[in-house]
Amino acid sequence: MRRRKFLIESSRAAGLIPLAGWLKASPFDYKSRTSTDSMIADLKKLIPRLMRETIVPGLSIALVEDGELRWQQGFGVRNARSKEPVTPDTVFEAASVSKTVFAYAVLKLCEKGVIKLDTPLSQYAPKPFVTGDLQLKLISARHVLSHTTGLQNIRTEDEPLKIHFKPGTQFLYSGEGYYYLQSVIAHLMGREDRTNCSQYEAGLKVCATDFDTFMKRGVLQPFGMKSSSYLWNDTLTKNLAHPHDITGKLLPKTRPIKPDVARYGSMGGLLTTCSDYAHFLLEVLAPKPSDTFRLTKTYHDEMLRPQIKLKADEKIDGADAWALGWAIQQRKTGAVILHSGGQSGFRSLTMGSVNRQSGFVVLTNGDNGGKVIFHPEFATVLNPLLIG
Template structure:
């Protein structure tokens, strides 16, 4: 997308007569109003929507930028964003209501309610250890997502340790749907959306103009994931205003017993400070300030106790943080690949405090050399290899940063620039399977089959597990054999 794309700003201020006391922190609001458009321009984020809660009540809702930069269609108060993993917190709230109603027990194995053996091997007895509490605190032993077309496996004894898993939430979703005899969206509509007035929220795909498109660094549009049945871990479409109503409910304990609310906010497991998806190893040590409760991450810091969650559906990013002591919160949704690079700045301005979660999820910030390198390479091409020579050489700009920049150039069909970037990556990181794979893709797109095959083969030598590379290589070899036979 053009570096100088215009950011249309549409203000939506939520201030009902009954909330005349809202927005006491004018300095924070002014800082956000001033900083967000600048941050968006620096990071190529087309559209963003944000809500701030003060003392348990929604104080400020604001929308910035565009749904589609090519049409300058503005983000509005009712524009739905893909919430990504912020889907999980709302689903958890619904599940805890079912617990309070006696429909589900937190510690009864889910196979008691739904006996379907969803794992491979099906006789794995560890499935019978997974209960709702273990799912909500990410201790199932499941991977985040199974391989495409692959079987769901348990990698460690459920309850033993933390490893973030969307699959666990989908398993709990299927169990809840079996208990209630209804699909996910109907259940959440009854328990959450309707009671809280979240009229612009849904877990299922819906047509309409009020849904953002996501944008890659190369400027390609990406629609939200389609889910006709709903996915409790990832498919929520919502607005900043609607999500703020949910945060009000969390801060007031609405529809939950006090004991259940306390359990939600109580650490169930400390995380491994070195990883989020940790199926392949036990932690060498546990975090002293980052934990998982029931559906929420928990930070325990000198500045207070916070609930938090991040969302990342590729080009759709989201973040929420809740200050339990002061009953303040902030949530924002963005439709650009760099959305989480500005999360620390937004949270700092909105609610302050220290947030070790950002260190753990480890996204480069908007002003980091890596993000600046990607941004400048997309716009200026391979000449940035000279501009950033020192940072490339000392590793400040990482292998991942270089590959990302080259990939975005390739997707824009700027093949010469992409080849130069990937080649430099391999000079600096000769064992980069991703760089060889991306070079293979680039040569394949330009019809240089022999070079594509050569690079795919090198990639597979470095990472024999990559099924996508095997598939691409097999396809090229088959096409090459057919061409030779034809001549």
């Protein structure tokens, strides 16, 4: 059975929740904006120290400010054994930060009329995603992207897939919801290869699709994400960051196959660089005019509009609400969009101020990466970038 180890940030077992909560805690004093040059100088000193203290082998970061890429740099190594250095072009697993890119592609399909945001996905699917539950007929793309489907994060043998509440009424972070939507889109837009299949959690059979090609044509290539993919290739492999455990030891790395991408691509399968992802973040924070690939203002605004408020015990990364593909922090200085990610050997975070058209993306290749990217000192240095 093929299975990737996903430590999705909604899971308390991932260990990111206590750290993520600091993003809105006292270290954020909302002091007056400092110069970006000063911020970069502080980061160049702070990041190597935090990496040493927390045993994080490699990190890549990019800052965008006022609608432009301001700075990018790599720190540490992409492989603890070979000591190859991290650069802005080093390819990391984005983990759940992948969801934002998929959400954008989905909304463009909604804009084009391929699917409708509020039409039940069961009307497009060739077979029921969950059997024996009439609530399946209520689940729409909006519910998936706002994590209100009622589906759990990942099915297991002990917890078979089920709908835990009426769709649209509550929040429950769900990788399975994203897989459901991805499978519907593959049915509508792609080609399934029934000769290339694998088994996953709870005996789930998944066959290869052209998801990688679909995402490259629809988002990655048009947005200048030249080094991003869902499948390995020779160029990507030369720049790949390798995963490491909490002791800094290399973890085994399995090359993803097409059924893996069909199962996990939308929820956490993006392979990208901080430079590439910064290009995508700029398309969200400082959108260019709508075209074949870019959203209209109506759909762009809907993507960033809060869809559901989060209760105190539901809050991820200090977010107050969830939009379509993005978590939202409602600050006095304006909304901040964000998403974190975590799976075996990788941790990631992106945040952005809609008002300032500024933000950052940071990717790490260690299980301790969250101890850097959610560290109070790291947050305090970066916070002025997000003040409107």
